[in-house]
Structure formats: C-alpha cells, structure tokens
Amino acid sequence: MLEASRSVIELFLRRRTSAFSVKELAQHAGLAERTFYRYFPRKEDAIRPYIDAWLERIVCEVRAAPPSRPLREAMVAAHATAFAVGSTTQWEALLPVLNETESLRAVWLQVVTDAEAAFAQLVAERLEIPAGSLQARMAAAVLSAAGRLAMERAHLPQEQRDPGALFAESLALVGPGLFEKRRSVRRAAPAPKKRR
Amino acid sequence: MLEASRSVIELFLRRRTSAFSVKELAQHAGLAERTFYRYFPRKEDAIRPYIDAWLERIVCEVRAAPPSRPLREAMVAAHATAFAVGSTTQWEALLPVLNETESLRAVWLQVVTDAEAAFAQLVAERLEIPAGSLQARMAAAVLSAAGRLAMERAHLPQEQRDPGALFAESLALVGPGLFEKRRSVRRAAPAPKKRR
DNA sequence: TCCGAACTGGCAGTTTCTGCCACGCCCCCC
DNA sequence: GGGGGGCGTGGCAGAAACTGCCAGTTCGGA
Numbered sequence: 001m002l003e004a005s006r007s008v009i010e011l012f013l014r015r016r017t018s019a020f021s022v023k024e025l026a027q028h029a030g031l032a033e034r035t036f037y038r039y040f041p042r043k044e045d046a047i048r049p050y051i052d053a054w055l056e057r058i059v060c061e062v063r064a065a066p067p068s069r070p071l072r073e074a075m076v077a078a079h080a081t082a083f084a085v086g087s088t089t090q091w092e093a094l095l096p097v098l099n100e101t102e103s104l105r106a107v108w109l110q111v112v113t114d115a116e117a118a119f120a121q122l123v124a125e126r127l128e129i130p131a132g133s134l135q136a137r138m139a140a141a142v143l144s145a146a147g148r149l150a151m152e153r154a155h156l157p158q159e160q161r162d163p164g165a166l167f168a169e170s171l172a173l174v175g176p177g178l179f180e181k182r183r184s185v186r187r188a189a190p191a192p193k194k195r196r
Numbered sequence: 197m198l199e200a201s202r203s204v205i206e207l208f209l210r211r212r213t214s215a216f217s218v219k220e221l222a223q224h225a226g227l228a229e230r231t232f233y234r235y236f237p238r239k240e241d242a243i244r245p246y247i248d249a250w251l252e253r254i255v256c257e258v259r260a261a262p263p264s265r266p267l268r269e270a271m272v273a274a275h276a277t278a279f280a281v282g283s284t285t286q287w288e289a290l291l292p293v294l295n296e297t298e299s300l301r302a303v304w305l306q307v308v309t310d311a312e313a314a315f316a317q318l319v320a321e322r323l324e325i326p327a328g329s330l331q332a333r334m335a336a337a338v339l340s341a342a343g344r345l346a347m348e349r350a351h352l353p354q355e356q357r358d359p360g361a362l363f364a365e366s367l368a369l370v371g372p373g374l375f376e377k378r379r380s381v382r383r384a385a386p387a388p389k390k391r392r
Numbered sequence: 393t394c395c396g397a398a399c400t401g402g403c404a405g406t407t408t409c410t411g412c413c414a415c416g417c418c419c420c421c422c
Numbered sequence: 423g424g425g426g427g428g429c430g431t432g433g434c435a436g437a438a439a440c441t442g443c444c445a446g447t448t449c450g451g452a
Contacts, residue, residue: 021438032401037440109305113344137349138366141341148309149337153330170334175371217407228432233409 001039004029005049012047013093017101044107051108054091055115058082062122071126072171072179075143079150080164096155112148116140127181139178146170197235200225201245208243209289213297240303243294247304250287251311254278258318267322268367268375271339275346276360292351308344312336323377335374342366 007029011020022043026036029046040046061078062071083091098108119140124131127139150166153159161169203225207216218239222232225242236242257274258267279287294304315336320327323335346362349355357365 022440023438034401034403034441035399038400041440043439106302106306109309110302113305134345134349134362134365135369137345138342138369141345142338142370145337145341146334149330149333153333166330169330173331173334173374174338175373177371178369218409219407230410230432230434231430234431237409239408 002049002053004031004036004039005046008046009050009090009094012097012101012104013090016097044103047104047107048111051111052115054082055111055118057085059118059122063125067126070179071123072176074126076164076168076171079147079167083150083163083167092155095151099152099155109148112144116144119143123179127179129181135178142174142178143171146174198245198249200227200232200235201242204242205246205286205290208293208297208300209286212293240299243300243303244307247307248311250278251307251314253281255314255318259321263322266375267319268372270322272360272364272367275343275363279346279359279363288351291347295348295351305344308340312340315339319375323375325377331374338370338374339367 008025011025011028022036023033025043025046026033029036031039036046040048058075058078061081062074065074065077098104116137117140120136121131123129123139123143124133124136127136129136146167149170150163153166154161154163159166204221207221207224218232219229221239221242222229225232227235232242236244254271254274257277258270261270261273294300312333313336316332317327319325319335319339320329320332323332325332342363345366346359349362350357350359355362
C-alpha cells in the first residue's frame with residue numbers, strides 16, 4: 001500500500017496537479033480502479049501513506065533518543081535528519097505541489113493535524129504528563145505548526161534557510177516553557193471562566 | 197453568498213453529515229445546481245463564507261483594540277466574545293459536525309490555515325515587524341492552532357472549560373516572547389545551516 | 393479435497409463537477 | 423426608442439469521481 005502510494009506520488013510529481021483520472025492513477029500503481037478505491041477512499045488520499053511514513057520516522061527517532069535529551073532538542077534533530085533524508089527522495093519536489101494544489105493541500109493539512117495525536121503521545125511520554133492534557137496537545141500543535149511552516153517557507157524564493165533550520169528557529173520563538181516538565185498543575189490564565 | 201452559506205449550514209446541521217446531494221443543497225439555498233457550483237467550487241466549500249465571517253470578526257475586533265493593549269490580551273478578548281456570539285448562533289452545534297465529518301473537517305482545516313495570513317498581518321501591524329517574517333507567521337500559526345484546539349476540545353465530554361478559557365490557557369502555555377516586540381533581529385537557533 | 397476468509401476486479405449505477413450555450417436583465421451609447 | 427454589450431443565472435450534456443453488488447482467485451487450514 002505504501003508502494004502504491006509511492007507510485008502515485010511519482011505521478012503527482014510528474015504532472016504537478018491532481019489533474020488526471022483515477023483510471024490512470026490506478027493503472028500506474030498496478031491496481032484496478034475498484035481496488036484503488038478500496039485502498040484510498042478518495043483519490044487524493046493516495047498520498048497519505050507516503051506522508052505518514054515520513055512523520056512516523058520522526059516519531060520513532062525522537063522516541064529512540066536518550067531520555068536525558070531535552071524534548072525540543074530531540075525534535076529539532078529528528079526533523080533535521082527527516083528533511084535531509086526527504087531531500088534525497090522526492091520531498092523537495094513534492095512540497096511545492098502539496099502547497100499549490102488545493103486538493104492535495106487539504107489532504108496534507110489533514111495528515112499533519114492527524115499526526116498531532118502521535119506527537120502529543122510523544123510529548124506526554126517525555127514530560128510525564130497525560131497525553132490528553134492541554135499542554136501535551138498544545139505542544140503537539142505547535143510542533144506540527146512549526147513543521148508545516150518550515151515546509152511552506154523552505155521552497156519560497158526569498159527564503160535562504162533549509163527546512164531543518166527553519167523548524168529550529170520557529171520552535172525557538174515560542175520559548176521553552178511549553179516543552180518542559182512541571183507547570184501542568186497551576187492554571188496560567190486567571191480569566192473569568194463564564195461557563196456558557 | 198454568505199446567506200447561501202448560512203442556509204447550507206442549516207442543512208449540514210440538520211443532517212449532521214455531508215450525506216446529501218448538491219441538488220438538495222442548492223435547492224435549499226434557492227439556487228440552481230449550476231449556480232451553486234459557480235459560487236462554491238466544491239460542495240463542502242459552501243461552509244467557507246460562514247467560517248470566514250466568524251474569523252473576520254476576530255480580526256476586526258483586535259484591530260479595533262487600542263494599540264496600548266498587548267496583542268495576546270486583545271486576541272484572548274476577541275476570541276472570548278467571538279465564541280460567546282457564536283454560541284448564540286449555531287457554532288456550538290456546528291463544531292462537532294465539523295470535527296466528525298471528514299470532508300467538512302478538511303475544509304475547516306483549510307479555512308483556518310488560510311486565515312493565518314490575516315492573523316500574520318495583524319501580528320505584524322502590532323509588533324511592527326514584516327508580515328512575512330518568521331515570527332509573524334509563527335505567531336499566527338500558534339494563534340490559529342490555539343483557536344482550533346479550543347474548538348476541538350470544548351465539546352469533549354470531559355472538558356469543563358468553555359472555548360474562550362481554553363484558548364486563553366493554550367496561549368498562556370507558549371510564553372510571552374512570541375507576541376512581543378524586539379527579538380526579530382538575533383537568530384535564536386545556532387544550528388549548522390547546511391544549505392541543501 | 394473441500395471450505396471459508398481475504399483480496400481483487402468487473403460492471404452498473406449514482407453523484408459530483410465542468411464546458412458550453414442561451415436567456416433575461418441592466419446600463420450605456422447612439 | 424432601439425440596439426448592442428457586459429453580467430448573473432440556469433439548462434443540458436458529458437466526463438470524472440465514487441459506491442454497491444457480485445464473481446473470480448488465492449491460500450491456509452479442517
């Protein structure tokens with residue numbers, strides 16, 4: 001299924017849009033049209049496994065890092081190598097297509113936000129807080145936002161930095177508190193909590 | 197067009213899915229099917245104007261706040277009132293549908309990230325930095341992530357806080373640096389910048 | 393050998409979306 | 423008043439996206 005995704009990606013890259021029929025797509029992936037739809041509910045979903053695999057690599061690498069290593073540092077390192085590996089494959093070519101093709105961008109955004117659950121789990125393990133806590137979720141959201149930002153900007157003509165550096169800088173902007181232990185107890189916002 | 201969106205929203209709410217034909221949708225909005233597609237490229241895009249209007253309200257309110265008011269405070273206040281107003285309309289009922297219906301969620305994510313450009317502009321004005329700067333973009337991304345998080349969590353059964361409070365708390369977690377002036381000069385990440 | 397589960401593919405049919413053209417409306421100009 | 427344009431709208435045909443149903447194949451185990 002990942003291989004099917006790969007071959008589909010190849011087509012997307014060659015044509016730079018999703019402007020071709022599922023018939024072609026399926027044929028290129030060596031599947032019948034009906035089988036294609038069995039794997040991927042919608043045409044564009046075919047790129048999901050490819051991106052998922054990429055994200056999973058990051059999660060694994062961070063999880064493999066020694067516990068003594070600060071979370072943020074591990075994340076930056078994992079992204080750096082993921083981007084580096086990605087560029088040897090087709091990431092670099094894929095990103096513009098992902099950004100510029102509406103239907104693909106929609107899927108990409110979905111995949112990235114879906115990945116936040118895994119990120120939150122990771123954060124939770126490291127910081128020893130519940131995975132459903134606001135801090136874990138927010139940290140995950142910030143991480144994926146930084147990742148997305150890095151990818152969006154990296155291929156801009158005026159941008160001189162590579163995705164890894166962009167990711168690191170973006171994260172550096174938010175301050176350390178979010179990615180450290182303690183804090184989960186006291187509520188930071190003394191705003192009036194009008195319930196409903 | 198916003199009114200068309202409203203009437204479509206009404207249908208989405210009543211049925212809790214996008215499981216009905218464009219024919220119905222158009223008819224309910226008082227449009228011919230062909231005209232519907234002229235307004236909204238895809239079926240689900242019909243909810244865009246509705247959400248856009250809601251986001252625009254926030255931007256306007258923040259822009260109207262006195263310049264002396266800290267950006268983050270203004271944002272929190274704007275979100276609080278926007279959520280409050282929203283609950284008198286149909287927001288509260290809409291959010292679960294938005295989260296649980298795949299095709300609608302995709303549109304929602306798109307709208308929210310598209311809104312980041314406007315947020316970045318806002319941040320840029322307040323902090324007197326370029327709207328395209330990494331800080332402005334990252335701040336915008338964090339703001340919209342916090343908003344999204346607040347909406348996602350607010351309707352969870354175990355969640356006791358209202359969206360406004362959740363938004364405030366989420367933002368409080370990231371520390372103040374991102375939403376303040378100065379800082380744009382020095383680079384925070386001394387990572388090796390291997391360009392390609 | 394036979395059975396059943398899992399995977400795959402072939403239709404037929406529905407829904408989504410697009411291209412093209414025609415109609416009515418309003419405004420401007422002659 | 424009588425033509426033209428633009429502009430918003432809708433009808434219609436057809437392509438493309440998707441779904442339901444059933445049939446064929448493979449493969450492991452009884």
